[in-house]
Amino acid sequence: MAAVTFVSHDGEKHEAPLEEGLTLMQVAVDNGVPGIDGDCGGEAACGTCHVVVDAQWADTVGGSGPVEEEMLSMNPERQPTSRLSCQMNVSDGWDGLTVHLPEFQM
Amino acid sequence: MTRGTALVVGASHAGAQVVAGLRQQGWSGRVVLIGDEAVLPYHRPPLSKAYLSGKSAIGELAIRKPDFYAKQEIELRDARVESIERAERRLVMADGRSLSYDKLALCTGGQARRLPVPGADLPGVHYLRTFADVEQIRESAQPGKRAVIVGGGYIGLETAASLLALGLDVTVLEAAERVLMRVTAPEVSAFYERIHREAGVTIRTGALVEAMTGEDRVREVQLAGGERLRADLVVIGVGIEPNTELAAAAGLVVDDGVVIDDNARTSDTDIVAAGDCTSHWMTHYGRRIRLESVPSAGEQAKAAAATMCGKEKTIAALPWFWSDQYDLKLQIAGLSAGYDEILLSGDPTRDRDFTCFYLREQKLIAADCVNRPRDFMRSKQKITEGLEVDRAELVQIAAD
Ligand SMILES: Cc1cc2nc3c(=O)[nH]c(=O)nc-3n(C[C@H](O)[C@H](O)[C@H](O)COP(=O)(O)OP(=O)(O)OC[C@H]3O[C@@H](n4cnc5c(N)ncnc54)[C@H](O)[C@@H]3O)c2cc1C
């Protein structure tokens, strides 16, 4: 089965099975990945599902939408490939995807 | 200690986060999540928003999907807890069975405050707290029917927008002189009154409900002064009461909510509490506060889980909240109570996006941001920094 790896700030890895139809935030929450809260349930309202997409995957998963961008733009841990994982709809083609978690979700 | 039995009472936002946190923090013993709603923990906020208006489906409500609990070896119990026997470290369920614990988390949340008027128990009169409540409302909410909403708080206003979207004729009755009086500045209240009126909702402030009348179901709402409003359906949203009876009966310290310290510990070192049922001394605000929000339930739950595992995590995150009405996404950072000045960016009498910044002694303490996610994120940081604000900068960056 296709899988994604979440790498925590201190390098710890959590692998989770990818399921099309879910968002990446939901995948993390369903698998108990620490560091992704998803407080607002996926409305791009809280910013607690921030991930930094591994550079080589950035094109495949695509960039952020307008509201997402505004939420990210003020985040001190923002990177060029930052996304809100609740706005990322999982695709089967993402097998092997790696995303990094910031030190703090805000 | 992480090998014993951890029991969690209340299977909602706080409870679901406590059990996940226990596993994340290394609790290897038994974990049991006990709830009396007969459904897995679900997101409550959509009940008055996307779910009520039919924009999202039930499957999207679950906080975590069913196999999470199986995979994490979390036992789920559909039961109501009747009492805590602290001396024996034991819970007794409604069916008389009992369960022993080494550590216990109380996540019992709150229930809708009842409106003490005659007729409030008639069929067709609803409260909005649980999934079961919304299923009933959705049954009564047929297009063309008249809905009267009692209470102009966030839940009442969201319900108004959702029922309007379903094609009902909607009236909101608020007893105070303006909607959202308890939580926002007059400018923000006026904004929401304008938006709802423009959408076609009738908003009546200073309206005191005296009774509901009808034979087999509600037909009319009677106001102080004698006026009668026709109603096919009534939704009451006048706040919540924290579920503290269990804790109080067990002799834990309760003052409005179950009193907890910065580590979510109650007055019994083996018992933690999290979520809407708690009252927490917040150093930042210099008072004890009972917050009613998902982010706060999550934050307290994480501290609670750590404490149960013998680790240290303090409740620190800034309170925040959100509300969706029509195309408007309100994000609120901080708590505005006690402000001595407001600053507006944008014009709430005309625009559909603006921010109301709340200051106290020159410092930013809160911000209501309507369709302004950038201001929201920025305000969170500024409030946390706690520095005196530069007014021009606050409003100017907001505008770019
Ligand atoms: C319509 C609506 C809209 C909302 N919108 C927002 C929003 O936009 N943003 C936001 O941040 N918050 C919102 N909230 C508030 C948010 O839902 C609550 O803050 C949150 O649900 C608190 O979670 P909790 O786990 O502490 O308590 P609750 O969600 O109240 O859950 C407590 C659970 O414990 C169970 N229980 C209680 N006693 C017992 C017992 N003795 N035995 C077994 N089970 C028991 C209850 O049945 C319940 O299932 C909204 C609430 C409602 C009702």
Ligand code: FES
């Ligand atoms: S879950 Fe809230 S922004 Fe993604």
